[in-house]
Amino acid sequence: MKNINYIFLFLFLFLSLLSSKVSATEVCTEAQEPPAGKPTNFDINASLNKFDAAKSAFDGIPNVAYRNMLKASYMAAQFGPGAPYDLKNNPNYMSSEGFGNWFYGAAAQRMGYSASQATRAGSIVQQYQNYRNTGHADVGDLGKMGEGIIDSVNGINLDNPGDKTKILGGYDYSENVYEEDPNSDSNPDSCNPLSSLASTSGYGGGWVGGSSTGFFMSTDTSCILACSSGYATIIDL
Numbered sequence: 001m002k003n004i005n006y007i008f009l010f011l012f013l014f015l016s017l018l019s020s021k022v023s024a025t026e027v028c029t030e031a032q033e034p035p036a037g038k039p040t041n042f043d044i045n046a047s048l049n050k051f052d053a054a055k056s057a058f059d060g061i062p063n064v065a066y067r068n069m070l071k072a073s074y075m076a077a078q079f080g081p082g083a084p085y086d087l088k089n090n091p092n093y094m095s096s097e098g099f100g101n102w103f104y105g106a107a108a109q110r111m112g113y114s115a116s117q118a119t120r121a122g123s124i125v126q127q128y129q130n131y132r133n134t135g136h137a138d139v140g141d142l143g144k145m146g147e148g149i150i151d152s153v154n155g156i157n158l159d160n161p162g163d164k165t166k167i168l169g170g171y172d173y174s175e176n177v178y179e180e181d182p183n184s185d186s187n188p189d190s191c192n193p194l195s196s197l198a199s200t201s202g203y204g205g206g207w208v209g210g211s212s213t214g215f216f217m218s219t220d221t222s223c224i225l226a227c228s229s230g231y232a233t234i235i236d237l
Contacts, residue, residue: 037096
């Protein structure tokens with residue numbers, strides 16, 4: 001009888017674990033799930049928590065115009081070429097482009113941007129990337145970049161095919177999965193709460209070489225508005 005009790009205990013624990021895995025996969029839609037190419041050492045929720053902290057700091061600024069300018073500068077400093085969350089090119093992560101867009105959408109949501117604002121900004125960034133991309137037909141064409149930026153501001157999506165979908169998927173995850181996860185502080189991925197992370201050295205600061213990208217990033221990720229040398233200083237644009 002004692003052995004039978006142990007067997008039932010084992011079965012109960014096994015089924016509990018199995019059901020938690022099933023419920024984890026059923027929590028998220030396909031769009032909300034992190035896309036292929038997510039780095040195994042990237043903690044989604046810990047990173048989103050940093051954007052929560054940033055938004056809280058910015059929300060304390062009474063001047064709306066100044067607050068919005070600082071928020072936009074902060075996002076550019078986080079996601080611009082050579083910045084910490086340029087995940088596709090960050091040597092600590094080397095994510096897929098799809099995951100980079102997905103996470104950008106998630107972070108934009110935490111910063112209080114609407115889904116429309118997030119996708120328009122993504123389209124604007126794409127114009128700048130086209131301007132700098134030597135393999136693109138519009139490389140070095142300021143006129144094309146200007147036209148593309150104006151069209152993007154007016155709501156015409158000029159992002160790469162599929163990028164907008166990824167951005168909206170990350171936005172959806174942030175708004176409806178991460179936000180509703182009571183254990184988001186301990187889960188690296190609220191769609192897959194049983195997942196674990198590979199070791200990581202973190203993104204550090206200035207990993208691309210400072211002035212070549214236009215940004216020097218402080219290694220102190222806890223400082224946002226009051227850093228000894230400034231959280232993000234534009235030194236060469």
